[in-house]
Amino acid sequence: MNPFTVHRGKVAVLDWTDVNTDLIIPARYLKRIERVGYGPLLFADKRYAAGGAPPIDDPEKHGPLDPAFPLNRPENQGASVLVVGRNFGCGSSREHAVWAVAQGGYAVVIAPGKDEGFADIFEGNALNNGLLAVEIPQADWDRIVELAGPGGAEAVVDLQALKITVQKGPATVEVPFFIPETRRERLLQGLDAISETLLLEPNIDRYEKESAAWLRPATA
Amino acid sequence: MPATLFQKVWDRHVLANTNEATLLYIDRHLVHEVTSPQAFDGLRLAGRKVRRPDLTFATIDHNVPTEDQLNIGDPLSRRQVETLRANAREFGVNFYDIQSGRQGIVHVIGPELGITLPGTTIVCGDSHTSTHGAFGALAFGIGTSEVEHVLATQTLWQGKRPAALGVEVTGTLPRGLEPKDIILAVIRAIGTAGGTGTVIEYYGPAIRALSMEGRMTVCNMSIEGGARAGLIAPDDVTFEYFSKTDRPYAPKGAALDAAIADWRTLATDPDAKYDSHVTIDASKLVPQVTWGTNPAMTVDADGRIPTLEELPSTLREEAGRAFQYMGLTPGTPVSEIPIDVVFIGSCTNGRIEDLRAAAQVMKGRKVAAGVRALVVPGSEQVRSQAHAEGLDRVFEEAGAEWRQAGCSMCLAMNPDRLQPGQRAASTSNRNFEGRQGPGGRTHLVSPSMAAAAAVTGRFTDVRRLLDA
Numbered sequence: 001m002n003p004f005t006v007h008r009g010k011v012a013v014l015d016w017t018d019v020n021t022d023l024i025i026p027a028r029y030l031k032r033i034e035r036v037g038y039g040p041l042l043f044a045d046k047r048y049a050a051g052g053a054p055p056i057d058d059p060e061k062h063g064p065l066d067p068a069f070p071l072n073r074p075e076n077q078g079a080s081v082l083v084v085g086r087n088f089g090c091g092s093s094r095e096h097a098v099w100a101v102a103q104g105g106y107a108v109v110i111a112p113g114k115d116e117g118f119a120d121i122f123e124g125n126a127l128n129n130g131l132l133a134v135e136i137p138q139a140d141w142d143r144i145v146e147l148a149g150p151g152g153a154e155a156v157v158d159l160q161a162l163k164i165t166v167q168k169g170p171a172t173v174e175v176p177f178f179i180p181e182t183r184r185e186r187l188l189q190g191l192d193a194i195s196e197t198l199l200l201e202p203n204i205d206r207y208e209k210e211s212a213a214w215l216r217p218a219t220a
Numbered sequence: 221m222p223a224t225l226f227q228k229v230w231d232r233h234v235l236a237n238t239n240e241a242t243l244l245y246i247d248r249h250l251v252h253e254v255t256s257p258q259a260f261d262g263l264r265l266a267g268r269k270v271r272r273p274d275l276t277f278a279t280i281d282h283n284v285p286t287e288d289q290l291n292i293g294d295p296l297s298r299r300q301v302e303t304l305r306a307n308a309r310e311f312g313v314n315f316y317d318i319q320s321g322r323q324g325i326v327h328v329i330g331p332e333l334g335i336t337l338p339g340t341t342i343v344c345g346d347s348h349t350s351t352h353g354a355f356g357a358l359a360f361g362i363g364t365s366e367v368e369h370v371l372a373t374q375t376l377w378q379g380k381r382p383a384a385l386g387v388e389v390t391g392t393l394p395r396g397l398e399p400k401d402i403i404l405a406v407i408r409a410i411g412t413a414g415g416t417g418t419v420i421e422y423y424g425p426a427i428r429a430l431s432m433e434g435r436m437t438v439c440n441m442s443i444e445g446g447a448r449a450g451l452i453a454p455d456d457v458t459f460e461y462f463s464k465t466d467r468p469y470a471p472k473g474a475a476l477d478a479a480i481a482d483w484r485t486l487a488t489d490p491d492a493k494y495d496s497h498v499t500i501d502a503s504k505l506v507p508q509v510t511w512g513t514n515p516a517m518t519v520d521a522d523g524r525i526p527t528l529e530e531l532p533s534t535l536r537e538e539a540g541r542a543f544q545y546m547g548l549t550p551g552t553p554v555s556e557i558p559i560d561v562v563f564i565g566s567c568t569n570g571r572i573e574d575l576r577a578a579a580q581v582m583k584g585r586k587v588a589a590g591v592r593a594l595v596v597p598g599s600e601q602v603r604s605q606a607h608a609e610g611l612d613r614v615f616e617e618a619g620a621e622w623r624q625a626g627c628s629m630c631l632a633m634n635p636d637r638l639q640p641g642q643r644a645a646s647t648s649n650r651n652f653e654g655r656q657g658p659g660g661r662t663h664l665v666s667p668s669m670a671a672a673a674a675v676t677g678r679f680t681d682v683r684r685l686l687d688a
Binding site for chain 2: 016017018020022023026027028030031032033034035045053056057086087090091092093094095096098115116119120121124125128129180181182183193194197198200203204207208211212213214215216217218
């Protein structure tokens with residue numbers, strides 16, 4: 001995982017609430033056993049004109065885009081900071097949803113409401129993939145959307161300073177944000193969680209040695 | 221310090237606390253074919269082993285065709301299934317293959333094989349892992365990176381301990397109502413994000429009165445209310461689940477006695493406080509039907525679809541999209557909505573009691589003309605039990621299709637799916653756009669409501685059929 005320090009990029013807004021993981025990536029694509037190739041599958045059933053979603057075994061092959069889908073607007077092309085509505089990523093545990101967002105070109109996702117911006121599992125999956133998922137107060141989110149909604153805004157997301165700066169022409173919106181310190185450290189350093197955990201192996205051994213006998217599966 | 225059930229189970233499993241992060245030991249790891257291939261790949265790349273193959277239990281469910289399990293036509297489904305078979309062999313984990321007698325939906329076989337135990341931590345790369353909370357286990361869904369982490373370390377990093385949301389269900393569930401109606405009513409009350417950042421504990425007389433199957437239905441859909449997990453304190457109903465039936469992996473004899481003595485201590489202490497709390501009166505419930513594209517968009521079976529003006533302004537935009545996708549006119553009475561397909565099954569409602577409830581309604585009746593009804597047992601064991609009780613004949617005589625075990629039409633990953641525009645009465649858990657097939661329209665209901673829809677061709681308040 002690459003360390004995340006400061007990200008600068010174009011902002012796109014998809015202000016729908018309750019965007020679920022089936023919408024982010026339909027279940028049929030979960031038949032893939034690969035770890036890459038999910039970018040074109042992001043919002044596959046919304047993003048392409050009818051019948052244009054890629055076949056499962058060839059993500060790069062797809063029909064024309066549906067111009068009605070907000071992220072397809074010309075001003076949103078090349079965006080890497082995605083501003084989304086409340087409860088983004090609700091539904092299934094599929095990490096494919098985070099892979100699709102990250103491989104679809106986004107480095108940061110911003111949602112409104114403490115503990116309500118992202119579904120819990122999506123947020124955890126984002127962390128494990130170096131995708132920065134930031135929850136900010138509704139009022140701050142409103143200010144960003146007001147500025148960036150029509151398109152053409154740039155953001156600087158600074159994980160060291162915990163600050164989002166959105167700029168469009170002479171107008172600027174500056175918003176502080178908070179994420180738990182452990183998460184921040186892991187993102188800043190791009191740490192591999194497994195190696196980190198294995199430093200605590202004595203604790204794991206102790207639990208396994210001391211736990212009750214009934215916890216061991218009976219031989220079946 | 222007085223503690224809730226959730227706090228007790230959590231605290232038992234804490235291996236380390238660093239600032240705002242907690243390392244939990246995981247007692248049981250369930251694995252299926254969809255969310256595991258990239259995790260096993262990760263282990264191979266790093267030259268790692270599965271730390272506790274004896275605590276890791278894998279099966280095939282999402283991709284399995286339920287008409288003929290052995291005949292997987294789709295080459296991508298077949299590749300995914302074969303990948304898990306090969307990974308299970310290579311890494312030495314427990315594996316229940318198709319037609320082993322133990323295969324089924326991972327959340328159905330976990331309890332029936334005695335893998336699921338009270339007071340344990342259980343994870344799976346599947347959000348409906350919350351099902352196992354019915355036993356007083358802390359059970360939740362994880363992503364594929366976390367699956368790899370658990371395979372390698374038998375542990376999982378979490379944030380600080382989530383808040384506990386108490387959901388009290390008072391009263392007695394009236395005739396014709398099912399556990400599914402309780403959980404749909406809870407989600408309707410708290411909203412799809414109402415439980416985000418929390419773990420729910422369900423309690424109260426209406427919960428105590430439920431069988432283990434019913435409790436599993438309730439806990440299963442905790443995730444639809446946004447909660448990571450939902451738990452119910454173990455009691456005599458729970459203990460009987462292990463003492464009356466042989467559960468291969470569960471403790472037996474003296475070990476079971478010791479376990480039960482311990483499990484009795486897991487109840488929430490009288491002075492313990494939930495961080496937040498809601499109460500639902502079960503005696504006032506009527507059968508629930510979802511109308512929209514998230515599981516909180518629910519109405520009473522004897523009511524009508526809301527109008528935009530009746531909805532809070534914050535929900536109108538989403539509701540507007542839902543009306544359009546669902547092909548519904550606001551204000552339509554629920555009883556006037558015709559259906560094309562009925563699906564009875566899934567990890568929410570694919571257990572024996574669910575099939576009994578559906579059979580009770582279908583017995584002596586016929587599936588309405590033009591309606592396709594699928595009845596899909598949640599596991600091979602449920603299927604055998606249904607055969608022993610003659611339920612398969614009830615379904616077949618009514619004109620329903622009696623299938624083999626799998627996830628089936630809950631999600632469009634196997635041949636069972638809706639065609640664009642088709643409307644389904646479904647006992648599954650998600651009514652998201654495209655969930656049961658692109659363009660498919662899903663209404664979530666209880667098994668008896670699904671059976672009532674099958675025999676009448678539209679949504680029918682099942683209480684009217686039971687009284688007839």
